[in-house]
Each structure stands twice: as C-alpha cells, then as structure tokens.
Amino acid sequence: MRFRHRAAAGFATLALPLAGLVGLAGPAQAATSATATYTKASDWGSGFEGRWTVKNTGTTSLSSWTVEWDFPAGTKVTSAWDATVTNSGDHWTAKNVGWNGTLAPGASVTFGFNGSGTGSPTGCKLNGGSCDGTSVPGDAAPSAPGTPTASSVTDTSVKLSWSAATDDKGVKNYDVLRDGAKVATVTGTTYTDSGLTAGTDYSYAVQARDTADQTGPASGSVKVRTTGGGTDPGPQPGAKVKLGYFTEWGVYGRNYHVKNLVTSGTAPKITHINYSFGNVKNGKCTVDDTFAAYEKTYTADQSVSGTADTWDQPLRGNFNQLRQLKAKYPHIKVLYSFGGWTYSGGFGQAAANPAAFAASCKQVVEDPRWADVFDGIDIDWEYPNACGLTCDTSGPAAFANLSKALRAEFGKDYLVTAAITADASSGGKIDAADYGGASQYLDWYNVMTYDYFGAWDKTGPTAPHSPLTSYDGIPNPAFNSAAAIAKLKAKGVPASKLLLGIGFYGRGWTGVTQSAPGGTATGPAPGTYEAGIEDYKVLKTSCPATGTVAGTAYAHCGSNWWSYDTPATIGSKMAWAKNQGLGGAFFWEFSGDTANGELVTAIDGGLK
Template sequence: MKSLRIAALSGAMCLLTAPAFSATPGDLAITWMESTYASGDNLPVTWNMWWGNNGDSWSLLDNGTVICEGTLTPNGENAQTATCTQDFAIGAHSLVAKLCLADDCSSSAATVFSVGNDNAVSDKTPWEYLDNSEWEARKAAGMREKNKPYNNTDGKRVATYFVEWGVHGRQFYPKDIPVENLTHIMYGFIPICGPNTSLTGTAKSALDQQCADKEDYQVVVHDKYAALEKNDMDATGSWDDPVKGIFAEFYRMKMTYPDVKIIPSVGGWTLSDPFYEIASNPAARATFITSIIALIDQYDFFDGIDIDWEFPGGGGANSTLGSPDDGKNFAILMQELRAALDELEIENGRTYELTAAVSGGVSKISEIDWENAIDSMDQVNVMTYDYYGTWDQTYGHQTGIYDTDTRSTLVDGSNANDVVNYLTTKGVAANKISVGVAMYGRGWTGITNGDASGPFVETATGGTPITGLEANGFWEDGIVDYQGIEENQLGGEDGQGANGFELFWDDIAKATYLWNETTGTFISFDDKRSVKAKGDFVTEKGLGGIFSWEIDSDNGTLLNAMHEGLGHTEKTQ
C-alpha cells in the first residue's frame, strides 16, 4: 500500500508527526475565501491552525484594522480554529489572522478579495491572464538541486506524483518540480464527496466543508486554499486572479512545458471509500464521471484521469469494504470513463489519458478483471513499493524487484517481477505497465538478535517505527525521505553508510537496505543502484515506463537514476 503523507488539508494516508514544541503558536491560514463577492453581508471568515503550539488569543485584521478577536484555551499541539462573521464594504480587502500566546504571535498569509468588483479578467481564460515569465526564467536557469537534464531517447514514460499538501510543511512548490525530466505529473489527490469514513481529523473536516453544497459522488478539490487561492507561489500573480494557487502554477507550467502531461489522481489510501459504491451503483458512477469530466474540462491544463482505488476487493484503509464483484466493477468504471473521455476529446479536439495506480502485490491486483479493463486504459502504474513496513514485524525489502532465496521474503507475490508477470498473463500489454520507485525508506529501530548483515535471521525480533526530525526527512513514523537518508544514514549518494549504518545490496532481489546492528535499525529503500536496476527491468520486460512516489522526497539523485537506468544520456550544453 502506498504511504501518503499529509499536511494541512490533504486527503492522504497517514497523519504527520507534530513538530517540536515552540513558544510561538503554530502556523495558521485563512481558508476558502473567494476572490470576489457580489455582496459582503454576513460573510464568514474562518482560520485554522492544523498542528503546533496553541495560542490563548486570536484576532482578525482587515486592511490592518482589527475587526474580530477572541480568547482560546490552549490544548497542547491540537488544532485550533475560529470563525468571524462580518459585513464587508464594497472595495478591496486584505485579511490577516493572528494567533498569540501571551505576546508571542503567528500571522497568516494575507487573503485578499473584493466586494462588488466585476473583475476585469473575468471574461478571460487563465491562459490569457496568467503570466509565465517567472517560469521562463526558471526554465532558463535549469533544474534545482542535483537534477540533471536527460535525453529521453526511447520515449518511455518517466512520471511522478506531486502532492497537494507538499506546499505546506515541505514548502515544495510546482516550480520545484524538475519538469524537464518528466513526461507525466500525477496530482494527488482529488477527493470524492460521500462516505469517507477512512478519513479523519482536520482532513475530514476540510472535505466536509468542500462537500457541503455538493451531491454525493461528486469530486472537489480538497485543500482549496492550496489548489486555488494561495497566491505567493509566483510574483507575477495578481490578488484578483480567479485562479491562483497550485492550479495557476500548473497553467504556467503548461505554457512553458506544453508537452508535459498533468493528470489528477482521484482517491488514495484514505479517500477510496466512495469507489466501492461508485463502481457498483450506476447512478453513483454517472454522478462521479460527470463530475470528474467537468473538473478536467474546467481546469484544462489537465490531460486525463488517474484512478487510485485502494483496493478493489478490499484490503484498504476501511476493512469493512470490499466485494468479489469489485474487480468486474472496476472494469465497468474504466469502460465508462473511457467513453466519457472519448466524447470530451471530440468536443475539445485533444486527447486524454486514462490511467490507474494499482497495488504492487499479486494478491490484490488479481482481484481486478483485467481482460475487460485494460482496453480502456492507457497505463497501469503498479505501486511496486510498500511490500513490507512497520505495520508488522516482518522484515523484508519494501521495494524489491525480484523474490529472493537468501533473505526473508515471506509474502508471496511481493515483488515487481511477480506482479508484472501476472499482469501480462492477464492480457495487459507490457508497454501499458509502469513500475514504481520509492523516494522514501521504511524502517524499524530496536530490532534485537539480528546478525551483522541485518534482521534476516530467524532470531531477529521486535522493533518500532523509526522516527526523527522533519528537517531530516521524518514526516511520518516509520518513513524517511530519500534525501534525508542520503544525507544522514547513507553518507552521500555514493556513500556506503554513515552514523553507524552500513549499506547492503541483495543482488538477487536487486534491493538496497541500511542496517545499524548496534541500534537494531533497519531501513529498506531505493537508492540509485536499485533504481537503475528498475530501469534495466523496464527495458528488459519492454514495459511502458517508470514512476515515483513522491517527488518532494527526492533531491534529484533518484530521478536521475530513473533516466540512467532506462539508458537515457545526459544532455550536453
């Protein structure tokens, strides 16, 4: 299963670890304001502090003047929120929320809107009113960090997932994406209104607000502030642009890199509950399809639809869901989505792709009726990672290519080779399959009775999820970003281990891991050697390409290795 880290208003897999205590209250944001209002009467303004040190008082300022204020009772690092309903006069307004603990305060970014403004750009499309000059400058300057430009000589797909919530904690923005080295960018995640019991906490509250005036099984953006309103990503943006945030950046991206495909991914680990009803209920399915087609038609930088249903047949976040009919219903959903996309292609004179992210394990992928699904699909992104993790104490390669007889690999079908072979026997053409790279590691600490080469012995036992600082790549217990591993446990992209860790290579599984025998700490991850091996595997099997989860966890090392594994040569100046 895919580990989807969340911040702010995400709809992903697991909650983040709260940051370390500080005297300053946590970051806060004003949420979900439109850019223009015909009337400012009784307009509610809500601010949220999703995690961090609590405050004991708050205030809301309009154009620098306090218009609302109140007191709060601190409660550790739990979320805080308040709403102020005011009448706003005709004209421009700039709102800032402040959260204070005694005299120590945090302030939100300014949220701007106008009342009674007919909006001079309202009759223009984003292609006309958005300026991509900053993107052109970024293109001229070249990619950031360690990313190098490559010649994609074989036309293989080189894709990645970009997550909505990354603009918050990680502060990873669309301009940070190494677009030059990608054929496809998958945007995670678009949620579906309706039954979402797998989603909890502030993420659930945010979705409930977005769905308040929507019909069940319609899609919405989850974090409206990040997707459509956050206006500090590009200095060329105007406060009254109808589309701001990530979506405005995607428009600018497409202006600058017209060949890159941007595809919204619907679902994910905690947002898959509605799929079980959508797939089996024709009325729910029709509502969903109409809605997602309208979304990609409205925001026309999108190039298709990616379905991330975790998982047909069950075994997802909600253990009560799953039916033997899910597999054939998945095929029906693909067929009807393809038919709807075909109609949109005729209407708009362009092509749209239909893809799906599916489990990398044979036990789950075998639930799908591939014979009736695949003809409607352009690509299958097989999540060839998360085979092992700290949900139990079975130590194995979380992203191995092959099974191995020299290490403890106890779960049948938990490797890339087995799942690719299964798909091809079910009629899935090899060139419609992409395999996944993990841009993060999974690990345990405190394992006892391992040996000098790791925990792959019968005596090894115990262990708890690894943890650490966000600054070192730890955003969720049991998981660490690749760039954090490279710096702190690997000792550089060509390192052999640092700070008590030793690097090991399983030449049968084609898998990498780090082991600290003293502390019993084991990290299974992709490094550039294992990623290059995946590229070799893609070429050998004649597969369609390679993709990664998720791009904000890399520093360029792994994406470079994806190209090198495919035999792509570095561009020369």
C-alpha cells in the same frame, strides 16, 4: 499510495451572529432569491479575516452577484480574494470575478478578505436587495452556449465556432475564454484567435452575456494545439513514460512547490506529473484542498515564471504554477489523480453509477479556470473489490466498468490511467478485479510495486519494502515486482501499459540487531513525519546503505534498519523494466528526492 501526509491549511472558522445585520438563509421568496452571510474566520487583535458566503436559495440560476455593506469608521478591507472589492468611504462593495458569478439553485460561493479595525458589517445588500433572501432583483441569466469547435488551426491562430445560447430577453454578445481568461467579446458565434505560439496547447470556452449584462455559465471546453513549434505533444511511440506524483499538501510542512521541479533540474527529465489527490465524495470527483490547489498566492521568487501572483487573478496556487511549468516545459503532461489511500472510500458509490462519476470528473478537470492545465485523469482506487483503508464489495467487474465510463466520457484526446495494486498472491488483490479487461480503456497502469513490507508488522521480520524479485527468506514470495508484472501480463495487460513503481522513501524498524534482512524488531524506526517512513534525501546521509537484496538497498545503523532505493538500484530496476518491455516507470513522490534530483536523474538515464 499507502501514506498521505497532510498539514492543516487556513484557520478554524468561527461564525459570529450578526443580529439585524446579515440574515441567515430563509425560505426562498422568489425564483431568483439568494442570501449573503458573514463570518469572522480569525482575529489577531490588530486585524481579522472575514468571509462572505453567497447562496442561491431560489429555483433558477443566479448569473452574477454584488454584496454591499458598511463598516464603522476605522474598519476597512486591506486585501481580498475571489471577489473584486471596492469602497466609497465606509461603504464597501464586492462583485463576483469572472469564474464564480454563476450560481445554480442551491449552490454557494465564498469570498474572503483581510481587514483592519474591530468593527462588524452593517446594512448588507445583495444585488441591491435584502441579504436575507427576500428580494434579489434580476432576470434569468443566459444558458450555456454549445462547446466550441476548432478549425483553420495554424501556427499562430485558430477559428472557433459554437451554437448560440438562449435568454428570455435576448443574448447581447459572447465572452471568449482562453485558458480561463477572457480574450475577446463578440456579437456572433465565431471568433478567430490570433497571436498564438506555435506548437502550444490552448483551451477555449465561451459564455453568453444578455442585454442586462448578465453572464451565463461557461460552455464546455475544447483543447487546441497550434501547429509547428517543433515540440512533440507527448512521448513518441516507444518512448518511456517517466512520471512522478506531486502531492497537493506538500506545499505546507514539506515546503515543496512546483518551482522545485525547475530548481532541482527534474522538469526536463520527466514526461508526466500526477497531481494528487482529488477527493471522491458522494460518488463524484471533487477538488480537495482549494487553498493549495488554486488560491495560495506565490511571490515572484517562489513562482515558476518569476512573476508574483495578484490577489484578483483568476487562478493561483498549484494549478497556476503547473500552468507556468507547462509553458516552460511544453513536453510535460499533467494528470489529475483522484483517490489514494485516504480517499478511496468513495469509489464504491462511484462504481454504482460510473457514467455520473465520469461526468463529474470531467467537469472538475475541464473547469474553465484550469482546463489547460490537465491532460488527463488518474484513478487511484485502493482497492477495487478488496480492502485498503476501507473494504470495497462492489464486485470484480466494477473497476472495468468505471474505466470504460471514464474513457467514454474523456474520449481519445485525454489520458486515462490508474494506479493499481501489486499484490500477486493467489486470490489476492490483483485477482479481486478485472485488471485485464479494464486495460483496454486505459493508457497505462501505475503498478504500486512498493510498500510490500514495513513496520506495520512491528516485530518484523525486516524486509525490503520494494523488492524487485523474490529471495531466500522473503516473508511472502508473491510480494515482489517481478511477480506482480508477470501476473498482470498473464491477465492480458500489455507490457507497454505497465509502469514500474519506485518509492522515493524508505521503510524501517527499530530495535534491530541483525544487519541482514530477516531480523526481529521492536517497532517502527523514527521518521520526520511518521514513524517507520523517511525520505531518501534524509536516509542517504543519516543511514547509508550497507547492502542490497532483491534489487533494493538496505541499511543498518545503530538499532535502526531501513530499506530504500538508491540511484544504483534504480538503474538496475530501469534496465529490468526495459528488458520486460514495460511502458516506463513512475515514482512516489517528488519531495523525497534530493535538491538536485538524483533519483529522477537515475530513472531518466536508466530508461533512455
């Protein structure tokens, strides 16, 4: 995806020194040493936001943590997140929640709270010892049990079995986690979960608890779908994919949330969602904006389920809203998309060790807190062995090697897809990587058949950014959807693995006097978030289409010239996609559509 709007989330953190109160991390004194440090993230006079960071500075895993401190009279915690906070008078205690108690050596976790008053914490204790890392009581935590296996699956139940964990003082029992929440504690290594819903997806993991009641790391996750229910787990053979990108940062300035997919009538008309974007750092997948992804609290009227989030629930944010959406519309599959225009610079390092990259991605996708949310992974590398925001030189085989490693790691039960270039020019970006060879490992390609032309060429000529075909006067005859699809087919990519890309936005110039394409310009036209680009929902009324060229609409209003897709042009493109035998279509991105989802409706109707 060429563009990426992002609003800042949260506040700037100001670390305040607390001499004699909370020590900074020092050298480990024991195998189980750890530190707790405090910062005041913001202060608004009548209140403040405080944050504690617990770091394991030892050499063995820490299985749980409890931070204690004292506030002076008149200062107190009013709400907290990512920890269970209680008090006895002015003495405050914060304990880890189920998913963040285990800290590997060198790992850290941060929890926060809102407070009232002006005091600072004193007398910090971590697990009953000093907060400076010199004394943290406790023995080693249990190991992770084996990944559960599922058997005897019925409409309403499933039997789970796993191999035992180990512990230096003995394992007492196991917590069984369904979709990240504990549903049972058992002494053996089997459990039958009942009372389930027919035709529904669930994810299970287990974690051991030792005789000191310490919990170890969670096992790997197993996905289970109960029988019956009449709900197909995915599109039937031959059915078309209708996929949209949901942007993580859209919850800020755009004020677009998962619930909008319901209120717009969009949810019943799509088959897949790409949640974008996870980051690629140090050759590994990672969550980008944790606040938007799993910390943001939704009120009852904002949430898909109509139930308000609570501060202490294990999962909030977009991930929890997607979970609720899937419960309401079980046919929808969600993929976690990593990279994009901004974050593709990390793929070169990932390509140097594809197996490690794939393992890191699966660890993110299968995190026990949200393992039930994601049905696969999408890689948006812009561009392998070519230039995007940065230039990659990992070689023509790198993309295929990365795709092979992802399929080996995720297996046949997960979707593995990729968004790829649509540059069909000779020696261009399609020629730079082995997209034909890689396609055997992938379920489909999202071919980005848009952003061919735009006001990065400030003086023009004006041209549609998403032409379906070439036309007389096109600035580059190889920059069109038909040419890209034909080239990918010629490289051996099956038509059924190609999705046609649609932009829910327009690109435009200003200083244009000519209505027809090919006019000169003076620069990018004004846009709500960025010059030269605007949502369809705005353009349909601010600058209505005045003509079409190469299957795409264009508009000349005043001195501005825009090109964008309308319901009519989308209908024609969907007919073309079906005639070509393509697997379906995808679009960037949901928030550009109207409040009643008219562009999604056109895709849905055109692919039936």
